[in-house]
Amino acid sequence: MPAPSKLVPCPRCGVPSVFAPENKWRPFCSERCRVIDLGKWASETYRVPLDERPEDSEDPSAKPPES
Numbered sequence: 111m112p113a114p115s116k117l118v119p120c121p122r123c124g125v126p127s128v129f130a131p132e133n134k135w136r137p138f139c140s141e142r143c144r145v146i147d148l149g150k151w152a153s154e155t156y157r158v159p160l161d162e163r164p165e166d167s168e169d170p171s172a173k174p175p176e177s
Contacts, residue, residue, distance in 0.1 A: 122147050 115130040122143035129136050138144040150156050 115128045115132070117126040118129045118137055119125070120127045120139035120143050121137055123139065125139045127133060127135075127137065127139035135141050135144045138147065
């Protein structure tokens with residue numbers, strides 16, 4: 111007996127979609143949601159945050175400037 115297909119919410123619209131090889135747009139519910147999501151990445155609406163450090167927190171092993 112094959113395992114039942116897992117349903118996951120579409121990352122774009124939230125509609126339950128099958129997360130299995132038979133859904134060629136997984137994890138999205140449709141090609142439309144997949145293309146909309148791709149467009150948001152391409153237009154830089156979505157961004158991966160950088161781990162930015164404050165400028166004064168440089169290498170802790172560096173010696174302070176001598177006066």
